[in-house]
Amino acid sequence: MARARQLDETEGRLVENIVHFARALRKAGVKLGTAQVEDAVRAVEAAGFSRKQDYYHILRATLVNRAADLQIFHQIFAMFWRDPEFLEHLIHLLSPALHREEEEKARKPAERRASDALGDTPAPPQQVKERQEIQIDAQFSWSASETLRAMDFEQMSAAELAEATRALRDLRLPLPPLRSRRLAPSSHGHQPDLRATLRASMRRGGEIGHLALRKPKTRAPDLVVLCDISGSMSVYSRLLLHFLHNVALAQDGNWRHLHAFTFGTRLTNITRALHRKDPDLALDAVSREAQDWQGGTRIGDALERFNKRWSRRLLGQGAVVLLISDGLERGDLDHLRSQAERLSLSCKRLIWLNPLLRYDGFAPKAGGIRTLLPYTDSFHACHSLDSLADIGRALSQAAQRPA
Known part of the structure; x- marks a missing residue:
């Protein structure tokens, strides 16, 4: 650590800032070790501290191992760079964590997890004033668990995401025989x-x-899952892969085989990785195999690869296909239409899960959504625990394909 001491003397508190930044990443759920922190310090020493963009990519290359953690890293780094004085207060643990519900509603994805990770000091206890006890009828009030079930995955903190991940173990996908x-x-x-x-x-x-x-x-039918892992689907795809991992290992599942694929700019078969018993090892294996995390969306090209290489092999026995995507296609819509029609004719049922349905005023204005809708048998939201429970009820409907 002689280099680290020399860098600390020349660059002030840069080493201390990197260490505190690594602690914030750990608290937000990013897995990293002491060796990675030391590598980050040495990399900054070798490359120098000249531009914000270089500093960002050096820390990202040394501290992030999984593609699912890129969004959390980006938000925490943005909060570090936003106000140096606030960062200094955080390092010395002089400022309490602020919790404002009004700000939490307008925050970007993963920003709540970043702010929770940066606030290491608990808020000071407030004096409780004596007040008159009022009895409230709780018939129409929501408990904490009910609030979590209705909360959007993208607006959850790190603790809420961990609790939601545990709650996913109780959900099932009852496929009709x-x-x-x-x-x-x-x-x-x-x-x-x-x-x-x-x-x-x-x-x-x-x-x-x-x-x-x-x-x-x-x-029992087969279940085939096509999951979008583009940038707009990063948070939802990570939770849904946890859900599919629990479904794949469930002993009481009423399906024969489960096959899973991810797609962004290319199609990746993650069936073998998803069937590992340990959920952390399974998701790490998925992150290593799928190299197009948080990239663009080429739904038509991904469906074409699936139809040519896997459709006849997996869909010949009346399989049910679960398409998880927001439908924001960047390719040719005519190509998407032909491939979606071929997929719809090859499977027993095509069920589309779209997190954009969380908006009350949702309308199929995007070209990709309008193209896919005529070839799907049902269209459901997948942004919360309640919406995933509704999917189970949708799959338990009649097995016959509607006209």
């Missing part, structure tokens, strides 16, 4: 079983005592 062409013996069937009837009559000297019946067998 599919009718098979194979028949099984049944006392309430509608089709006669001539072979069983004749075998039973042979025990009675050829006399037919009763008519054996059959009915179609039922089997």
Whole structure:
């Protein structure tokens, strides 16, 4: 650490600032070790501290390992750079953390997690004034858990996201069974079983005592998930991948196989990574395999790759496709239309989950949304715990494809 001491003497409190910045990242949920902090100090020493952009990319390259943490890193770095005096107060733990509900409602994604991570000092206890006790009818009031279930994932703090991740373990995706062409013996069937009837009559000297019946067998369908991991979907895709990991490992699931893919600028198969038992290891493996996190959106190209390479292999047995995307396409809309039509004809049901439905005044004005809507069987929101619970009720509807 001789270089670190020399840098600290020449650059003032730069090393102390980097250490405090790393602590803020850890508190916000970013996983990093002491060796990474030392590498960041040495990298800043080697590159120099001249421009904000260079300093940003040096810390980003040395302190961030997962693509899902890029948004949190960006917000914390912006708050560090915004006010140096405020940063100095934070380092010396002289300013309390401020919590204003009005500011939290207007904050950008991951900004609440960044501000919570920067406020290391708890707010001083306030004197409680004696007041008259008032009894309130709580029939229509919301508890803390109900408020969390209705809260948007993008506006949650780090603690709320951790609690929401734990709550995702209780959610399920009940897929309705599919009718098979194979028949099984049944006392309430509608089709006669001539072979069983004749075998039973042979025990009675050829006399037919009763008519054996059959009915179609039922089997569990396959579930195929296509998840958008572009920049506008980063927070939602991370929570939904936690949800899909719990679904993939559930013992009481009524599906046969679960296949998962991510897409942004390219298509990535994450089925094997998602089936790991440990959720942290599973999400880390997904981050390593999917190299296009927080990039652009090429839905048409991703659907084309899936239709050519995976559609015949995975959708031939009446699979249900779950499309998770905001529909903000940057490619050719005619190409998207042809690929969405092919996907819709290949699967049993195509269910679209869009976080933009969280807005009350939502209207399909974007070209990609208008193009995809005619080929989907149902359209649902996926921005909160309540919306994910509604998806389970939607999947439990009739298995037959609507006209």
